[in-house]
Amino acid sequence: MRKIWLIIKREYLVRVRKKSFIVMTLVGPLLMVALMIVPVYLANESQEERMIAISEEVLGFSKQLEDTEYLHFTIIPEVEAEQLKTDFSESPYYALLHIVEDSFTLYSNQQISLTVSSAIENQLEQIIERKKLKALGIDLQLLEEVSTSINITTKIISEDGNSVQSQTKASMGIGFFSGILIYMFIFMYGTMVMRGVIEEKTSRIVEVIISSVKPFQLMMGKILGVALVGLTQFVLWILLTIIISTIAEFAFLDMSSMTADMSDQDQSLILAKISTLTGGINLMQIFASFIFYFLAGYLMYSSLFAAVGSAVDAEEDTQQFILPITLPLILSFILIQPIMENPDGTLAFWMSMIPFTSPVIMMVRLPFGVANWEIALSMCILIASFVFTTWLAAKIYRVGILMYGKKATYKELLKWISYKG
Amino acid sequence: MKDSIFIAKDIVKQYGNYTALNKVSITVPKGSIYGLLGPNGAGKTTLMRIINQIIAPDSGSLLFDGELLQNHHIADIGYLPEERGLYKKMKVGEQALYLAQLKGMSYAEALVKLKFWFTKLDILDWWNKKVEELSKGMAQKIQFVVSVIHEPKLLIFDEPFSGFDPINAAIIRQEILELSEKGTTIIFSTHRMESVEEICDHIALINKSETILEGPIEEIKKQFTNNSYEVITANKKLCENDYFSIISAKDTTFRILLKEGKTHKEALQSIINEVEIISFKKETPTMEEIFIKAVNNA
Numbered sequence: 001m002r003k004i005w006l007i008i009k010r011e012y013l014v015r016v017r018k019k020s021f022i023v024m025t026l027v028g029p030l031l032m033v034a035l036m037i038v039p040v041y042l043a044n045e046s047q048e049e050r051m052i053a054i055s056e057e058v059l060g061f062s063k064q065l066e067d068t069e070y071l072h073f074t075i076i077p078e079v080e081a082e083q084l085k086t087d088f089s090e091s092p093y094y095a096l097l098h099i100v101e102d103s104f105t106l107y108s109n110q111q112i113s114l115t116v117s118s119a120i121e122n123q124l125e126q127i128i129e130r131k132k133l134k135a136l137g138i139d140l141q142l143l144e145e146v147s148t149s150i151n152i153t154t155k156i157i158s159e160d161g162n163s164v165q166s167q168t169k170a171s172m173g174i175g176f177f178s179g180i181l182i183y184m185f186i187f188m189y190g191t192m193v194m195r196g197v198i199e200e201k202t203s204r205i206v207e208v209i210i211s212s213v214k215p216f217q218l219m220m221g222k223i224l225g226v227a228l229v230g231l232t233q234f235v236l237w238i239l240l241t242i243i244i245s246t247i248a249e250f251a252f253l254d255m256s257s258m259t260a261d262m263s264d265q266d267q268s269l270i271l272a273k274i275s276t277l278t279g280g281i282n283l284m285q286i287f288a289s290f291i292f293y294f295l296a297g298y299l300m301y302s303s304l305f306a307a308v309g310s311a312v313d314a315e316e317d318t319q320q321f322i323l324p325i326t327l328p329l330i331l332s333f334i335l336i337q338p339i340m341e342n343p344d345g346t347l348a349f350w351m352s353m354i355p356f357t358s359p360v361i362m363m364v365r366l367p368f369g370v371a372n373w374e375i376a377l378s379m380c381i382l383i384a385s386f387v388f389t390t391w392l393a394a395k396i397y398r399v400g401i402l403m404y405g406k407k408a409t410y411k412e413l414l415k416w417i418s419y420k421g
Numbered sequence: 422m423k424d425s426i427f428i429a430k431d432i433v434k435q436y437g438n439y440t441a442l443n444k445v446s447i448t449v450p451k452g453s454i455y456g457l458l459g460p461n462g463a464g465k466t467t468l469m470r471i472i473n474q475i476i477a478p479d480s481g482s483l484l485f486d487g488e489l490l491q492n493h494h495i496a497d498i499g500y501l502p503e504e505r506g507l508y509k510k511m512k513v514g515e516q517a518l519y520l521a522q523l524k525g526m527s528y529a530e531a532l533v534k535l536k537f538w539f540t541k542l543d544i545l546d547w548w549n550k551k552v553e554e555l556s557k558g559m560a561q562k563i564q565f566v567v568s569v570i571h572e573p574k575l576l577i578f579d580e581p582f583s584g585f586d587p588i589n590a591a592i593i594r595q596e597i598l599e600l601s602e603k604g605t606t607i608i609f610s611t612h613r614m615e616s617v618e619e620i621c622d623h624i625a626l627i628n629k630s631e632t633i634l635e636g637p638i639e640e641i642k643k644q645f646t647n648n649s650y651e652v653i654t655a656n657k658k659l660c661e662n663d664y665f666s667i668i669s670a671k672d673t674t675f676r677i678l679l680k681e682g683k684t685h686k687e688a689l690q691s692i693i694n695e696v697e698i699i700s701f702k703k704e705t706p707t708m709e710e711i712f713i714k715a716v717n718n719a
Contacts, residue, residue, distance in 0.1 A: 204506030211500040212523040
């Protein structure tokens with residue numbers, strides 16, 4: 001036990017101290033926060049009040065364009081417009097809309113914001129539509145009365161008879177996100193284990209070590225050490241994302257005068273919205289399941305990755321063995337979308353039972369609500385599977401690490417499994 | 422067999438249809454330097470791995486210091502495998518500490534012993550260097566230290582001198598002899614017969630998965646000595662007679678073989694009257710000759 005602990009410690013420390021680990025740990029949350037903040041920032045930025053100059057030979061559209069909250073239209077004479085086209089810098093206008101019959105052009109001395117151009121486009125489209133409807137003799141008021149918009153409330157009747165408002169959109173978001181995360185983690189850390197095994201083999205240290213410890217101890221020590229690296233990264237990502245997003249929010253609030261207007265009331269309104277959005281979803285259960293499926297799925301896959309690493313002399317030779325391992329993983333990644341659309345279907349059920357796909361697929365299904373017995377069964381199958389794959393991998397590993405210069409084949413791997421002691 | 426540190430009896434190891442060891446037995450006396458010889462692929466590495474409990478034999482018994490070989494004996498055995506290396510990106514000191522602790526030493530103990538050995542071999546200033554910064558010979562020195570650091574009763578060296586320049590090879594040879602003087606038993610596997618002759622006192626020769634020779638080196642040499650002598654004359658030619666036949670002749674140096682039932686005294690007397698003899702010497706075979714002869718006859 002002391003020896004396996006020593007191995008875990010070394011595998012952990014060597015990786016955590018690596019520059020690439022530190023960079024990844026820092027960059028990950030930054031990217032995440034950027035993904036959340038940048039769209040908000042861009043949306044806010046475009047909401048400045050802007051003056052738009054219009055010039056039209058025969059006034060038609062110009063009069064019908066209405067000022068909005070952020071856009072103010074001013075009709076200017078042709079001469080001024082011509083002058084504006086040559087020199088924009090002194091004018092108070094953001095852009096010049098030049099209308100010649102049915103063609104519209106926006107001039108500006110800067111890149112015109114998409115929101116501005118699409119707002120103008122919308123108005124112009126409406127004007128033209130209205131004109132056409134009138135020409136066809138359709139009553140506008142009648143048309144408005146016909147147009148309808150409804151909002152379906154979906155409710156799930158749980159086993160105890162209570163109905164809970166279901167949150168399809170939030171469920172999809174959480175399911176998608178945690179499924180992808182599990183997929184990424186298993187892939188990243190599984191191949192990390194494989195590389196570690198290959199490194200020990202190519203540097204020829206492996207025989208030195210296994211004269212002190214059993215091959216199984218070395219393999220497990222490496223797998224567990226890397227698992228701890230993964231957990232560390234996961235926890236750090238969550239903590240850092242929270243810290244950075246809090247800081248960014250404050251900095252953001254100070255910088256932008258527009259968002260400063262957003263009162264506490266608005267903020268609490270958003271929070272309330274989020275909590276009602278996720279209301280029907282058991283977040284604690286999802287978090288606990290995430291840790292379970294990450295660890296169990298990783299343990300199952302990484303032992304196979306370790307076996308592959310032991311069977312080859314260099315990373316280039318891993319291709320033929322890697323494919324059958326990564327195939328189910330990639331398959332579960334591809335299935336995320338269809339499973340989200342039908343989280344209770346037969347496909348979803350079986351994919352969340354088969355251990356090779358269950359870590360990803362079950363995480364996708366969980367936010368939609370899954371029966372307890374299904375979760376328990378899926379977990380039991382997964383545990384039994386990783387015990388089995390670890391046993392199998394250990395058999396290949398102990399022979400493989402001592403084999404040099406021989407290109408292993410599947411037939412040979414099968415033979416290795418049958419070797420005694 | 423109380424004075425044996427290690428006894429292997431009838432060891433069989435098969436890989437599928439391939440038999441790596443077929444009823445191999447060796448007895449390693451305590452305090453000896455035991456040469457484990459044999460052509461490539463004979464099964465030496467498999468045997469050494471079995472002694473180190475890296476792999477288990479299919480059948481046969483293994484005794485270490487009078488006990489059945491068990492897991493805890495790992496701490497009493499040191500192994501320098503032929504395929505050896507270190508983590509390239511790890512610092513020398515940290516790595517040596519790690520490997521020493523894996524052998525069961527405490528951190529504090531390992532630190533003291535390592536500093537002692539590093540000072541002795543004059544490599545202390547490599548402590549904080551990464552292995553990839555060192556030359557191959559330097560890394561070999563560290564490898565050697567790591568294999569002896571836990572002061573095992575039995576040391577197994579597989580080609581210990583490969584990768585060393587002559588000066589460093591001499592240093593390592595000196596260290597091995599010192600360890601032997603202190604009472605450590607050493608199993609030594611090599612293809613270099615001259616170093617076997619230099620330092621081993623016992624040998625076992627394994628060929629095609631079987632032991633074909635085993636025992637003290639002197640006895641084995643005696644066994645391979647036939648009645649051949651080297652005779653150097655002053656200038657005259659030597660002729661065959663009733664007592665001996667000539668195997669080879671070169672200038673005035675002749676190799677003669679005594680005929681059945683004749684002694685070297687009789688042969689000498691038969692020549693001494695006819696030619697002037699400068700030297701008359703019994704031929705003892707070199708290890709290399711024994712090796713080739715034994716392997717070819719087997």
